[in-house]
């Protein structure tokens with residue numbers, strides 16, 4: 001029997017496609033997990049060290065976030081997955097009761113670790129924290145994520161070459177309380193990407209990520225890659241664009257059928273005094289905000305927007321820790337409201353109109369200078 005016609009049982013994890021916008025490929029859906037449902041399209045704040053920097057989980061929840069991302073590489077090095085397992089798993093450890101996705105560690109392995117050596121079976125590397133020599137394999141990456149107890153684990157994409165390996169890892173990883181997403185690779189080569197997507201689709205994963213983007217390519221190249229991959233993916237599984245990105249990248253990708261995102265941009269930029277608004281980003285350290293009595297964004301329900309721009313500028317100039325906290329809250333709230341508005345627009349078949357309206361505001365804004373690194 002054709003595998004494609006008989007989707008594998010995915011247990012308590014399911015993606016329910018509710019509506020596709022009549023004017024484009026944008027999808028409205030719900031992803032169910034044992035730790036709750038996630039309205040899609042969805043943005044996942046990044047909690048690298050088992051915390052979204054500066055925020056208590058109640059503040060994080062109040063931004064509208066339903067699902068967050070944890071970094072396997074960082075947590076495996078410190079405090080170690082065994083310590084987290086001994087303290088009840090990642091949810092209990094950090095006090096977040098909603099769904100958590102953990103990455104495989106592959107991206108950090110190649111960007112942070114020293115002396116990475118890859119064989120067919122594993123990658124050997126030196127910890128960037130204490131220089132310890134460690135080894136990671138596709139099986140080990142899944143075992144670490146199992147110990148962490150995340151809802152969604154990711155395959156270690158850089159090492160897997162043979163479909164058989166991927167299938168073995170998938171079967172080992174599928175348990176009742178955790179599921180596994182595959183990662184479509186292939187750089188900017190649209191044919192390689194489509195081939196990778198087709199091959200992984202045949203293996204029938206619970207979800208599919210598009211990896212290896214947001215590494216310096218143009219938006220046009222990124223969107224072309226998405227357009228090559230999405231038609232090859234099954235409609236009844238979530239599609240996750242890893243590490244992206246700017247608000248305009250999110251909307252363009254949603255219009256092409258992507259459901260999930262993660263990115264450090266709202267949190268990292270917030271800590272650097274940059275706030276997202278419908279008129280483009282503003283930099284609160286700028287002198288022109290010294291006596292600005294307006295909130296960052298009129299109508300924003302977040303805690304930062306109950307104060308003036310002048311006050312938040314003062315916090316940054318005085319190096320008060322509340323400044324980065326408030327802008328992190330505002331930026332995450334901005335991203336979550338953008339996703340909520342996108343979902344509403346899809347339901348009403350007016351996503352393109354919504355997207356164009358937002359793009360007009362962002363490009364005609366008052367301060368579009370790039371954020372600090």
Ligand SMILES: [Zn+2]
Nearest residue numbers: 300302305330
């Ligand atoms: Zn706000």
